[in-house]
Amino acid sequence: MPKIINQIMKPFLQYYSMNWLKERDYKAKVDGLIRDHLRKVAQTGIGRKLGVKPETPISDVPLTHYNFYQPFFENPHVGDFIYPISDYLRVLTSGTMGKPKTFLLPKTGLWNSIQKTGLTFQFLCTHDGHRITYEVGDVVYHNMPGGQFISGFYYDIITRKHVGWITEVPDPNLSFQEKVDYFLKHYNEIDIAYMTVTTLLDQVYPKIQEPIKLKGFLTTDRSAYVLRDKIKEVTGSYPKTIFGSTETMLIALPSVEYPGCFFFDWRVVYAEFLPEKQRLDNGRVTTDPIEDVVSMTGVEVGKVYQLIATPYGNDLVRYAMPDLVECVALEDKIIGSNIPVFRYYARADNLIVLHNFTRINEDELIDVLNTAGVEYVDFTAMREIEYSREYMKMYVELQKPMDTEEVSSRVNARLMEYDKDWRDMSSMLQYNPLKIETLPKGTFHRYLQRKTGIPKISRINMSQESLELLKSSTG
Secondary structure (H helix, E strand, O other), rough: OOOOOOOHHHHHHHHHHHHHOOOOOOHHHHHHHHHHHHHHHHOOOOHHHOOOOOOOOHOOOOEEHHHHHHHHOOOOOOOOOOOOOOHHHEEOOOOOOOOEEEEEEEEEEHHHHHHHHHHHHHHHHHHHHEEOOOOEEEEEEOOOOOOEEEEHHHHHHHHHHHOOOEEEEEOOOEEEEEEEEEEHHHHHHHHEEEHHHHHHHHHHHHHHHHOOOOOOOEEOOOHHHHOHHHHHHOOOOOEEEOOOOOOEOOEEEEOOOOOOOOEEEOEEEEEEEEEEEHOOOOOOOOOOOOOOOOHHHHHHOEEEEEEEEOOOOOOOOOOEEEEEEEOOOOOOOHHHHHOEEEEEEEEEEOOOEOOOEEEEOOOHHHHHHHHHHEEEEEEEEEEEEEEEEEEEEEEEOOOHHHHHHHHHHHHHHHHHHOHHHHHHHHHHOHHHHHHEEEEOOHHHEEEEEEOOOOOOOOEEEEEEEEHHHHHHHOO
């Protein structure tokens, strides 16, 4: 019965879920939403510590980081938060850059966020560039952790509240490998899939050995933008990428016109942007307003920014995310939206900078490996110092056997062509700043199996703890 009702309701809900994207003048609504939110924050212990009053404009609120909220999360008191303490869940981060952190997130806020973004997200995920292909009851596969991670809470909420809209598989408490095996066995029954690009291209596609017909392939893997054409070849659809985190919850939706890119949903977050050159170091809390912060309507195409997020669903205010995003467009013509479109650029602290000559990000290294003719499974790269010289050390798992010196020669030659700063540094300082170590086949897959939290690979400046885990996964 719920499925029949949902089928009847689908046209109306599709209109409701998609029509807001065509809002021409959303700035006034955004201004009203942030004013209302700050009035709520002003009544909390967090707001009082920040100096927020009901009439305080957002531009007068200092930027914040995790260390500001940590005392509230570790020792919460009545009145500290927007919602009653009993409403909060203790949620872990995935711990990509080190040990997991704990956040307190409200169940009410999570559900309100899902209500606003959920169906829009579903329709956009299945948009093939011409039409929405979603059908009631579509099977959605995800390789995400359950338990205390936010994906587990999302799974519980969606399966309880969205009866009949989608069918979620498999059980989130299965292991990473068990979820991979589930996909291999049931891929013909799956409509939408979430997994890393590495898992798709190295563990799934080679074993199936034929194109996988999906209505949507969803990933938070940063390589999706660069490898979008390969993903289209394998799955029949361009990748859909979102931006979400434990801190912010789901605050962005996938672009259709720009595969591998996303836009921020102004109904659930007040998004601001700090130009890359003024980006803040992790852990720093400002006490004075920063005038260079721009609103979503003030970003420019081609520029890179640090995201400053105020999610309406939780208690974080002007939270300086450790992420840099690049504005790629001011609209998505296919869905009729004039909301700026972004792609993930790098973590704010995840650029490889050598001797202040060259700065390299993840997408550039993916492009270098591909154009150098190095067939690889995955890689990670970091800066190493040897005496007075700085090197870029790359750990690369190859698809096919290749001599390490050959790999190094090809990559360095491509970097010399690709990056003038790399070329100038090598010439002026008279050395080759590249080091390559090849890894045995299966290393990254074993690493992902053993990784705690949401499965992902830090391809730039992997934490020492994760690097040791990777090295121990070689056999």
